[in-house]
Amino acid sequence: xxxxxxxxxxxxxxxxxxxxxxxxxxxxxxxxxxxxxxxxxxxxxxxxxxxxxxxxxxxxxxxxxxxxxxxxxxxxxxxxxxxxxxxxxxxxxxxxxxxxxxxxxxxxxxxxxxxxxxxxxxxxxxxxxxxxxxxxxxxxxxxxxxxxxxxxxxxxxxxxxxxxxxxxxxxxxxxxxxxxxxxxxxxxxxxxxxxxxxxxxxxxxxxxxxxxxxxxxxxxxxxxxxxxxxxxxxxxxxxxxxxxxxxxxxxxxxxxxxxxxxxxxxxxxxxxxxxxxxxxxxxxxxxxxxxxxxxxxxxxxxxxxxxxxxxxxxxxxxxxxxxxxxxxxxxxxxxxxxxxxxxxxxxxxxxxxxxxxxxxxxxxxxxxxxxxxxxxxxxxxxxxxxxxxxxxxxxxxxxxxxxxxxxxxxxxxxxxxxxxxxxxxxxxxxxxxxxxxxxxxxxxxxxxxxxxxxxxxxxxxxxxxxxxxxxxxxxxxxxxxxxxxxxxxxxxxxxxxxxxxxxxxxxxxxxxxxxxxxxxxxxxxxxxxxxxxxxxxxxxxxxxxxxxxxxxxxxxxxxxxx
Numbered sequence: 366x367x368x369x370x371x372x373x374x375x376x377x378x379x380x381x382x383x384x385x386x387x388x389x390x391x392x393x394x395x396x397x398x399x400x401x402x403x404x405x406x407x408x409x410x411x412x413x414x415x416x417x418x419x420x421x422x423x424x425x426x427x428x429x430x431x432x433x434x435x436x437x438x439x440x441x442x443x444x445x446x447x448x449x450x451x452x453x454x455x456x457x458x459x460x461x462x463x464x465x466x467x468x469x470x471x472x473x474x475x476x477x478x479x480x481x482x483x484x485x486x487x488x489x490x491x492x493x494x495x496x497x498x499x500x501x502x503x504x505x506x507x508x509x510x511x512x513x514x515x516x517x518x519x520x521x522x523x524x525x526x527x528x529x530x531x532x533x534x535x536x537x538x539x540x541x542x543x544x545x546x547x548x549x550x551x552x553x554x555x556x557x558x559x560x561x562x563x564x565x566x567x568x569x570x571x572x573x574x575x576x577x578x579x580x581x582x583x584x585x586x587x588x589x590x591x592x593x594x595x596x597x598x599x600x601x602x603x604x605x606x607x608x609x610x611x612x613x614x615x616x617x618x619x620x621x622x623x624x625x626x627x628x629x630x631x632x633x634x635x636x637x638x639x640x641x642x643x644x645x646x647x648x649x650x651x652x653x654x655x656x657x658x659x660x661x662x663x664x665x666x667x668x669x670x671x672x673x674x675x676x677x678x679x680x681x682x683x684x685x686x687x688x689x690x691x692x693x694x695x696x697x698x699x700x701x702x703x704x705x706x707x708x709x710x711x712x713x714x715x716x717x718x719x720x721x722x723x724x725x726x727x728x729x730x731x732x733x734x735x736x737x738x739x740x741x742x743x744x745x746x747x748x749x750x751x752x753x754x755x756x757x758x759x760x761x762x763x764x765x766x767x768x769x770x771x772x773x774x775x776x777x778x779x780x781x782x783x784x785x786x787x788x789x790x791x792x793x794x795x796x797x798x799x800x801x802x803x804x805x806x807x808x809x810x811x812x813x814x815x816x817x818x819x820x821x822x823x824x825x826x827x828x829x830x831x832x833x834x835x836x837x838x839x840x841x842x843x844x845x846x847x848x849x850x851x852x853x854x855x856x857x858x859x860x861x862x863x864x865x866x867x868x869x870x871x872x873x874x875x876x877x878x879x880x881x882x883x884x885x886x887x888x889x890x891x892x893x894x895x896x897x898x899x900x901x902x903x904x905x906x907x908x909x910x911x912x913x914x915x916x917x918x919x920x921x922x923x924x925x926x927x
Contacts, residue, residue, distance in 0.1 A: 439470065439802060440802070441469040441474065441784070442473065442787070442802060442806065443475070444502060444504040444506065445498045445502050446477070446505075447506065448480070449507070449508035449510040450481065451511070451754055452753040452757035452768055452838075453509045453748065453751075454480075454508055454752070456773065457773060457777075459838070460777070463842050463843065463846040464846055464849060477491055479492060479495060479507075479510050481523055481527065499745060500537055503742070503784075504784035504787055505745035505746065505780060508747070510530060531572075535567045536573075538733065538737075538743045541624050541627065542564045542627055543731060544627075544732045545565065545716040546561065546563065546729060550818045552822050553830070556724050557698075559702045560702070561637075562631055563705050563715065563716050564631075564704070564706040564712070566621070566709045567733060567734075569616035570614060570708055571612070571614055572709060575613045576611060576612045579604065579611055581606065584602050584611050586601075616708065618657065620736075625706075626661065632670075633669055635704070636702075637702050638678060639670070639675075639683060640703060640704065640705045642705050642711055643711070644687060658683070663683070688715070692715065692718060695718050724829075725750070726748075726750035729772070731776070732744060732747075744780070744783045746777070746779040748775075760838075767827040769827040770827075771817070775814075778814060781809075785807065809853070812852050816852050817849075826841065891907045
């Protein structure tokens, strides 16, 4: 028995060893300069890079994202790719070339250039085309873009100052919420210890305001009902200053119900405590936002949150936070583990604060969720930061740069996964093919994230994470590309694994040839009635005589300390 156990342990160890070892517009690679990838000591520890997975997931790994002969790439599901400019556009071009195009045929992606030059040349028609495409396709990735200032209009030679494209996108995609969540890398301390979720109402508020510079006079805000009933004055005020700025905006509340469901479901899934933020004590019109969120929570989600123990630190109820208090709590609650939902402007300001606590805007996501007229969910993904103009100026001056692309890549991953989900729901071209593509896309995205996170963990990150010795923009992309390809190839199998319906015959396993004749004689001694079966009594007697019957642990008496 001891020999058998030792053999089994040795075989198990061998199995573990086998498992760990098997599991464009961009400039050309040569333009990146000489490679600066020294063989770091940490690379030798990279023998088992992939985390453990459920058995069912492991059995599916033969459908690797990368093909055996390197000639057949997976056709990426349709999505809309909106390009921007400056440093983030340059980085995205390299990422596409080094990380995505070696594995995916992106010919099904619709690309729209929202650089200032393109918007000017098309008189902003390209923005309308991008919005229409996003509504039709449903999955969108957007690079950071520039909303030109008066100075930039002159510098770029533009015909006018184009507004932010975000408002048109949110309206065109029936925006519900903008999700901004902290990004975490296991083993690396950032700002918050665990995840923070935030839902920002995607429409209404100051961002869609109408305004005018006016002098003395009277301002009337009149509401004219669509049903033909009598108009009435919402607000009347006398303007006594020579110089006034009049601002008018509204907050659409129909989709707050959708926002509530989206928010509470995500908080439950992430196991975080939810809070709703308003300034309703002063802005009485914000009461409706809180009332709707509270009603839906109490009716449909409270019992689930109670069962999960997520209301223990807030008195067993959904808590409301005044926006002033929320700004202070964001600094204090660095353990994380909470979610907040707020109006458009408050959400914008508070998530900027979250980004600063959590190191930088590069470490939080920015995902717009909307709804098509047919009920289909539209999702747009982007980084929460801008075009990184300072690094672009350094790049143009021929200096080294070190851009951390973490937020950009999380957005690309999100868009690719959503595109695969939409294609699977539509079962296009067929249900089986859509499922295979879905598996490959999700496998690729998870592996890319793991490869990028490991690169940071091995001290091979960009300079914001690894200090002055950190990698340049181009070298970091190349290092992740090397690790990504390595991880994907370790997942390859020639054929699908067999479907195991019963434990395989181990008659000749573990280097031992079983003597079946002797085994039959031994069994016959205890099969007293010759039925070919053993009752419990005979089975117990057999195991006891063989010395392999389970025994209870002995109770040891403590000897006196004398």
